[in-house]
Amino acid sequence: xxxxxxxxxxxxxxxxxxxxxxxxxxxxxxxxxxxxxxxxxxxxxxxxxxxxxxxxxxxxxxxxxxxxxxxxxxxxxxxxxxxxxxxxxxxxxxxxxxxxxxxxxxxxxxxxxxxxxxxxxxxxxxxxxxxxxxxxxxxxxxxxxxxx
Amino acid sequence: xxxxxxxxxxxxxxxxxxxxxxxxxxxxxxxxxxxxxxxxxxxxxxxxxxxxxxxxxxxxxxxxxxxxxxxxxxxxxxxxxxxx
Numbered sequence: 001x002x003x004x005x006x007x008x009x010x011x012x013x014x015x016x017x018x019x020x021x022x023x024x025x026x027x028x029x030x031x032x033x034x035x036x037x038x039x040x041x042x043x044x045x046x047x048x049x050x051x052x053x054x055x056x057x058x059x060x061x062x063x064x065x066x067x068x069x070x071x072x073x074x075x076x077x078x079x080x081x082x083x084x085x086x087x088x089x090x091x092x093x094x095x096x097x098x099x100x101x102x103x104x105x106x107x108x109x110x111x112x113x114x115x116x117x118x119x120x121x122x123x124x125x126x127x128x129x130x131x132x133x134x135x136x137x138x139x140x141x142x143x144x145x146x147x148x
Numbered sequence: 149x150x151x152x153x154x155x156x157x158x159x160x161x162x163x164x165x166x167x168x169x170x171x172x173x174x175x176x177x178x179x180x181x182x183x184x185x186x187x188x189x190x191x192x193x194x195x196x197x198x199x200x201x202x203x204x205x206x207x208x209x210x211x212x213x214x215x216x217x218x219x220x221x222x223x224x225x226x227x228x229x230x231x232x
Contacts, residue, residue, distance in 0.1 A: 006209060006211075027200035058203075095203065
């Protein structure tokens with residue numbers, strides 16, 4: 001099917017790529033169907049795009065790449081809604097407020113986007129964990145030095 | 149809004165499976181215990197509002213080119229690290 005996106009223009013997606021957010025997400029409760037689009041093969045940034053509203057576009061990262069100590073426990077409401085049997089089944093993303101320059105950007109570590117890929121279900125989970133903030137400064141990952 | 153008066157240790161029922169109990173009252177702080185089905189999310193309201201607001205702020209109107217331009221600094225930073 002064809003969808004309109006603010007970042008990539010018109011694009012073709014497979015029905016099978018659509019992830020259902022049964023509750024929408026806070027602030028966008030009517031938006032229930034999204035696709036995840038990598039920005040490029042090598043970029044750690046992805047886009048969460050509503051398939052019905054072109055302008056509902058979020059930039060996300062895999063938080064574990066940027067914050068290696070990030071460690072969350074999903075509340076039972078999320079495990080139940082997403083039909084997760086094992087925690088490893090979940091994909092975890094964090095929404096980024098992108099600013100220029102990039103190091104002014106912030107990452108929402110308090111409310112990660114959790115996806116159960118095989119069930120095509122998603123939910124933004126609000127953690128009750130005082131370690132994680134809504135506006136966490138984006139810390140750019142250090143690439144490993146290849147020649148030691 | 150329905151208004152009910154309760155004392156410490158008293159409860160209210162919301163439907164048949166949500167129970168809110170006043171655990172203690174100290175000064176202007178009330179400690180609530182909430183028993184609800186596990187499917188139900190329970191949040192402090194201000195946290196939910198903060199997430200809502202942050203999602204609004206996070207809506208991006210960048211084009212792919214603009215985003216790539218901003219993110220190119222990420223690659224530069226990575227390359228500098230590799231050179232060290």
